[in-house]
Amino acid sequence: MFDYLIVGAGFAGAVCAERLAARGKSVVLCDRRPHVAGNAYDHYDDAGILVHQYGPHIFHTDGRRIFDYLSRFTAWRPYEHHVLAHVDGQRLPFPINIDTVNRLYGLSLDENSIGQFFAEHAENIGHPKTSEDAVVGKIGRDLYEKFFRNYTKKQWGLDPSELDASVAARVPARMNHDDRYFTDQFQVMPARGYTRMFENMLDHPNIWLVLGVDGETLRRDVRHRQMIYTGPIDDFFEHRFGPLPYRSLEFRFETHDMSKFQPGAVVNYPNEQAYTRCTEFKYLTGQRHPKTTVVYEYPQAEGDPYYPVPRPRNAELYRKYKALADATPNVHFVGRLATYRYYNMDQVVAQALGLVAQLEGIDAQAA
Structure with a gap:
């Protein structure tokens, strides 16, 4: 018993x-x-590169108690996550910040003027009920169409107008130049991988x-x-x-005979491609290797459940x-x-x- x-x-x-x-x-x-390790499982692929089998997992928290607890089972590698979005032929910082807007529209806004820009383009929504409301009510319809709408439709199989406002709230627009994806106090990766951390636990x-x-x-x-x-x-x-x-994912891994494949850890593809993003793992793990492995993610309705x-x-x-x-x-x-x-x-x-x-x-x- x-x-x-x-x-x-x-x-x-x-x-x-x-x-x-x-x-x-x-x-x-x-x-x-x-x-x-569940969906956080990582392992070395045939090329000897540490990959996340079920898509990228980046640990971040503002909870000291959570960080201290997991620190019993792993040393950490400091890592701040950066994401680029492929929009109108450019790779732009995401979440949207001052630099995203300036490069997209050829402007020279600063922290004093970006708020006015968003206010001028935002629609008067009142209390947002859907993800579409949450985005267009803050930054306007053009940025919504370029960065959010099609990505969300691919990710969830639904238009943002059919999803709860909390989905868009996970990725806010910023009034500064901060291009980190997360702003939590603790942003780290397990030094020897998630699987080793779980084995120790x-x-x-x-x-x-x-x-x-x-x-x-x-x-x-x-x-x-x-x-x-x-x-x-x-x-x-x-x-x-x-x-x-639930939403599921299909993963397509590729190993390339080069040390670096793309300019950052993750590039989002909101519009043109069937996949939502491409992740290059060596940015996350800090591994040095003459080759590199990337993964493309294709959201789908069938398969292992990932997202409610x-x-x-x-x-x-x-x-x-x-x-x-x-x-x-x-x-x-x-x-x-x-x-x-x-x-x-x-x-x-x-x-x-x-x-x-x-x-x-x-x-x-x-x-």
């Missing part, structure tokens, strides 16, 4: 497993994939790791007192109310599953897929630490 069966060895499951094991609980942690005698096995199988075969589930919540309840919509689709009808469907979850004894739901929220990695860590604190009846800061 184990204290906990935890389904899913990504951030949510691994953090719960480590914290519970450290408090003397016996834990079985399983994942249907043959590896730990799960190296505990109270954790039994089972890979390549579906959670439902272990749920039947392994005796346990409580269960922590990190997969899609609608899967758990066998799609009783119908499937929750944020729109009101989906939120309403999730609430039905949430009610079932709340009424299910000794099963706890945590993580992006199990709570149908578009969380960043640090937010998932915080949620997992909070769950452990709740289960153990301790202060959240002590988890």
Whole structure:
């Protein structure tokens, strides 16, 4: 009889497993994939380049507690993420800032005049309800059409007018020259990769790791007192109310016989291409190698679930599953897929630490 069966060895499951094991609980942690780290899994490809198998993962947080916790399992490489967007034949800084606007329109705005520029082009929306509202209400329709609309349609399979305003709020426009994608206090990458960090986290005698096995199988075969589930919540309840919509991704990797392929870690392609972005991993990892590997991302409706689709009808469907979850004894739901929220990695860590604190009846800061 184990204290906990935890389904899913990504951030949510691994953090719960480590914290519970450290408090003397016996834990079985399983994942249907043959590896730990979930979508953050990285490995060396055939050319010897460290790549992120499921797309780029850049760690950033303003939470000192989250940073300190993960620092137990990895050293860090400082890394500030920069993204370019291919628009009108130029590669321009994104999120949109003063330099983006100046280069796109041939202007010479500064921090005193950029606000007036946005105000003159913004539409009077009032309270934004959709992603389209959120963007055109701040920076106007032309920038929306060039940078946001088609990218969003590719990414989500929906027009921005059909998506919650929170989607666009993740990528604000800036009134300065700051071209970093994130502005958090801690912006780092695990020095030896995410997979090694997870392996260190799960190296505990109270954790039994089972890979390549579906959670439902272990749920039947392994005796346990409580269960922590990190997969899609609608899967758990066998799609009783119908499937929750998720977006998936197809990845096309290419290795090139050159030291550098593109001018930055990520180039977004909002308009012309079927893919949304191209990532070159050596920028992220700092690896030195005569060759380089890139990945192109093609969003799609079918495949492994990556992103919950944020729109009101989906939120309403999730609430039905949430009610079932709340009424299910000794099963706890945590993580992006199990709570149908578009969380960043640090937010998932915080949620997992909070769950452990709740289960153990301790202060959240002590988890």
